[in-house]
Amino acid sequence: MIPRRVFAGLLGAGLILPVMPGLAQDRAGAPVFAPVRPGRPLSFPADHGAHPDFRTEWWYVTGWLQAQGQPIGFQITFFRIRTGADTRNPSAFAPTQVIFAHAAISDPAVGRLLHAQRIARAGFGLAQAKVGDMDLVLDDWRLRRTASGVLQASAGDQAFALDLSLAPTQPPLLQGEQGFSRKGPRPDQSSYYYSLPHLKVSGALTREGRRIPVTGEAWMDQEWSSTLLDARAVGWDWTGINLDDGGALTAFQVRDQQGQAVWAGGSLRGADGRLTTFGPGDVRFVTRRQWTSPRTGARYPIARDIQARTPAGPRVWRLEPLFDDQELDSRPVGPVYWEGAVKTDSGRGYLELTGYDTPLAL
Helix, strand or coil, rough: CHHHHHHHHHHHHCCEEEECCCCCCCCCCCCCCCCCCCCCCCCHHHHHHCCCCCCCEEEEEEEEEEECCCEEEEEEEEEEEEEECCCCCCCCCCCCCCEEEEEEEECCCCCCEEEEECCCECCCCCEECCCCCEEEECCCCEEEEEECEEEEEECCCCCCEEEEECCCCCCCEEECCCCCECCCCCCEEEEEEEEEEEEEEEEEEEEEEEEEEEEEEEEEEEEEEEEEEEEECCCEEEEEEEECCCCCEEEEEEEECCCCEEEEEEECCCCCCCHHHCCCCCEEEEEEEEEEEECCEEEEEEEEEEEEEEECCCEEEEECCCCCCCCCCCCCCCCCCEEEEEEEECEEEEEEECCCCCCCCC
């Protein structure tokens, strides 16, 4: 998820994409963003691809790797944003769409995130967000789905590079109401949202010029929307956990200035494939321990209990970080947030904490 101030930074730097024809607009040329409505069925492989009529979209891959017997967390995320620019501008450099990406690894031996990010103009062979199937390019970074359904991901810089294959082992998990996921008290504060948990990972991690074979397990989320956050919201907490028995846990809350949930939700897919969808009263984040960043002063609740009501009764998952300092600082392009590998006694995954440095708006 990306705050509005990111739009201005990208556009001011001229890091923009060309006009995409056929996008809806009003008589003044202002964009008309596509709405998110319940009842729209998700269709694959088309919905693995880009949805340029919507304001915001992201493909978000997180996971745990084993590198020479040592655990390392990783993240690769591509974002597509449709701006408020005049769509009648015929220039190939008109700021109609923005694409950028993050990549990071969480190595306990380093004790902090190693992070890289890229932005490039579409066209000229440098960047694309394909419609019809997953195929994202930013210079030499890539996230694509092959004909066999395997995801190929490559990203990094001089400090590290990831070259991974991610093979689905389960069908897509449709979040919310068959992919219609509420994020606030108003129905329009919603996204289309699905997950691919339990991706089987193989490939390599390059560090200091040395290519290290890795294996592991990952999770991918794809969301697209035009309106997400309530005006009271300052940020959100999210977690996706691959459970050891083959199940998958998703939990999120959108928070106000006092730290209270404006909205909450998620899901639990059991090892038998049965899906339980959580409403706002079904899931709760409870903080056990906080960590203060020595760089930004932001205080993050990094050790959490996820309490949920399930058909089998109340459940609690106790999240512990792989290590504390997993703060991701993407300034000046993006926000500061905590994005970290976490584990429970029954699984492993990632925890995202936004809006603790400065409030976000989306």
